[in-house]
Amino acid sequence: MRAMPDHAALYRQLYTIRRFEETVLDAFPKGAFYGTTHTYIGQEANAVGVLAHLNEGDIVFSNHRCHGHFIAYGGDLRALFAELMGKATGVCGGLGGSQHLHWKDFYSNGVLGSTAPIAVGTALAEKQKGSDAITVLFLGDGALGEGTVYESLNIASLWNAPILFVVENNHIAQTTPTELALAGSLAARFAAFGIPVVEMDSNDVAKISSAAQHELAELRATRTPRALVLNTTRFGPHSKGDDTRDPAYIEELRTRLDPLTLHAAQLPASERQAIESEVDTAVAAAYAQAEADPPPPANHLAKVAPP
Amino acid sequence: MTSVLESLNRGLHAAFAQDGRVYLIGEDLLDPYGGAFKVSRGLSSQYPQRVWTSPVSEAAIAGVGAGMALRGLRPVVELMFGDFSTLVADQLINSITKFPAMFNGAASVPLVIRTPMGGRRGYGPTHSQTLEKLYLGIPGLRVLAPNTLSDPGELLRRAILEQDDPVFFIENKVLYPKPVLDAEALADFEIQIADGDFAPTHTLRLKGAPAPQLTLTAYGYMAELAREALTRLAFEHELFCELVVPTQLAPLPAAGSLEPSLAASLAQSGRLLTIEEGTFSLGWGAEQLARAAQQFGSRLLAARRVAAAEAPIPAARTLEEAALPSVEDILTAAREMV
Ligand SMILES: Cc1ncc(C[n+]2csc(CCOP(=O)(O)OP(=O)(O)O)c2C)c(N)n1
Numbered sequence A: 001m002r003a004m005p006d007h008a009a010l011y012r013q014l015y016t017i018r019r020f021e022e023t024v025l026d027a028f029p030k031g032a033f034y035g036t037t038h039t040y041i042g043q044e045a046n047a048v049g050v051l052a053h054l055n056e057g058d059i060v061f062s063n064h065r066c067h068g069h070f071i072a073y074g075g076d077l078r079a080l081f082a083e084l085m086g087k088a089t090g091v092c093g094g095l096g097g098s099q100h101l102h103w104k105d106f107y108s109n110g111v112l113g114s115t116a117p118i119a120v121g122t123a124l125a126e127k128q129k130g131s132d133a134i135t136v137l138f139l140g141d142g143a144l145g146e147g148t149v150y151e152s153l154n155i156a157s158l159w160n161a162p163i164l165f166v167v168e169n170n171h172i173a174q175t176t177p178t179e180l181a182l183a184g185s186l187a188a189r190f191a192a193f194g195i196p197v198v199e200m201d202s203n204d205v206a207k208i209s210s211a212a213q214h215e216l217a218e219l220r221a222t223r224t225p226r227a228l229v230l231n232t233t234r235f236g237p238h239s240k241g242d243d244t245r246d247p248a249y250i251e252e253l254r255t256r257l258d259p260l261t262l263h264a265a266q267l268p269a270s271e272r273q274a275i276e277s278e279v280d281t282a283v284a285a286a287y288a289q290a291e292a293d294p295p296p297p298a299n300h301l302a303k304v305a306p307p
Numbered sequence B: 001m002t003s004v005l006e007s008l009n010r011g012l013h014a015a016f017a018q019d020g021r022v023y024l025i026g027e028d029l030l031d032p033y034g035g036a037f038k039v040s041r042g043l044s045s046q047y048p049q050r051v052w053t054s055p056v057s058e059a060a061i062a063g064v065g066a067g068m069a070l071r072g073l074r075p076v077v078e079l080m081f082g083d084f085s086t087l088v089a090d091q092l093i094n095s096i097t098k099f100p101a102m103f104n105g106a107a108s109v110p111l112v113i114r115t116p117m118g119g120r121r122g123y124g125p126t127h128s129q130t131l132e133k134l135y136l137g138i139p140g141l142r143v144l145a146p147n148t149l150s151d152p153g154e155l156l157r158r159a160i161l162e163q164d165d166p167v168f169f170i171e172n173k174v175l176y177p178k179p180v181l182d183a184e185a186l187a188d189f190e191i192q193i194a195d196g197d198f199a200p201t202h203t204l205r206l207k208g209a210p211a212p213q214l215t216l217t218a219y220g221y222m223a224e225l226a227r228e229a230l231t232r233l234a235f236e237h238e239l240f241c242e243l244v245v246p247t248q249l250a251p252l253p254a255a256g257s258l259e260p261s262l263a264a265s266l267a268q269s270g271r272l273l274t275i276e277e278g279t280f281s282l283g284w285g286a287e288q289l290a291r292a293a294q295q296f297g298s299r300l301l302a303a304r305r306v307a308a309a310e311a312p313i314p315a316a317r318t319l320e321e322a323a324l325p326s327v328e329d330i331l332t333a334a335r336e337m338v
């Protein structure tokens, strides 16, 4: 297992995701990208805290809001920008776009809930193969409306799949508040299937990281499923400029719960500023490189999907 | 002679014996039951670690199979009835067949989903359908339908072990007890076999018959009816046909052309009659006829379809029989075409 990352390293990751996503939201209206996107602003501590404890070969299954997961996994910024721009150098050569990424053992799909049984299948496969790899599946609160999720919890528990279900409950699904979509208790959903669940109310990366470290250690020891419910906050729009919430409410969330501000307190100001300026430069450079990258060759589709 | 059911069972056993990456997931798989149609019998006793009897969760078992395939195993998912493939449609359309291309060729999903389809068992509207037409034309999905002309189990074994694309494997229920035909059983026919890109296509005509006036094409169990019709048309009506039986329903050749064996037969006969157990409109036969029209233009002299009624399949035997294509339907259509 990787050493517990230090505060500077955690802050660097949080800030990298934040800068990346801000750049995306700034550049979208300028026509730099095509299609849509879902940014991770406000939720950075979840991906950074959980994925800090991955081992080489562990599998991550992510959803439509995947940039933060991908960056925390170690994904390349230029390749991610390029994927959003539809360039040949993109993570998936421009075929996937913002919500469909695959690199090493990282996968994402934008079809809510559909990833649950697949992620369980990957975990079972690794167990059968005798590998030590485990799977981490990220789901939003909204995805819990999908029936396949419950089929998958049942099977994961019955068949002892080494998987960590991470629910990022940002209390909203697109425009629908959780209260209008989910009955009953969120954590009890896992408990009902005999899956141990830990629920956290924090945007503090250090706290999330230590909870995840504990959960993943248990998971690796028992090779049975576990769940982590992370109550969190989405500061940005669902995708681009489609936030129906009161701006004052979001401002209040930001003031109180910004994961970057919360963690910045752990670092001397000078160190934090040095990290920020390095990351600003790196993100800008990645963007510029992606912008200069060529589009996919015209015959590219036929190569990966022969007629 | 070996039955189709025995052949499929042997094919599964052979795949399990040959490759430790093969797994089977499905409902009610455990011996002595061995799956609702018994195709999986014996596997759970012999390979208890690799045969997983599942909850009644079609979408999830397809997804679990997909995840296993993504990570290098070669799973087979058994759906108890093809009618329930609708519950798997999202996995099939939005994940299983999308991953290989949308991940830029860096992922493959060598998963076989096999299921019985078809009527004539009195199971009524929701357990008798022939739904594969819903899954034809999904990019990246190979749809196979075995018949009695070549070994169904061998096709299944190869689909599991050799095919890196996801495969939807359709087994007509009424075919299960039918014998896989040997040379003696087919002694009346002159048979040509084209290999295709993965699965064979058979072309049959009666030995010594003159050049065909009509091409029949059918797959799966309908090929049994078509073969009987071909013989009766020759002996009772002096109408000589050729029968083309594909095993692969999708993908079809690129650029809108017909499967080459079918094109070769049609080049001689100029007339094409398609026979399918799915409903009449917007289906497999329609695609064959569209391709025939595109490829043959005014050389296509006549084109027709025999298919199921566009209605739920009734439970009552008499009504079910009337709703599904019969040999008589084929005879009538053929005689009206020539
Ligand atoms: C099966 C499916 N239905 C609908 C959508 C459209 N959609 C995209 S994101 C979203 C809301 C998701 O909410 P949640 O799971 O809470 O994740 P969040 O966006 O809050 O991160 C919806 C409805 C989808 N992608 N997939």
Ligand SMILES: [Mg+2]
Binding pocket: A140, A141, A142, A168, A169, A170, A171, A172, A173, A174
């Ligand atoms: Mg949400």
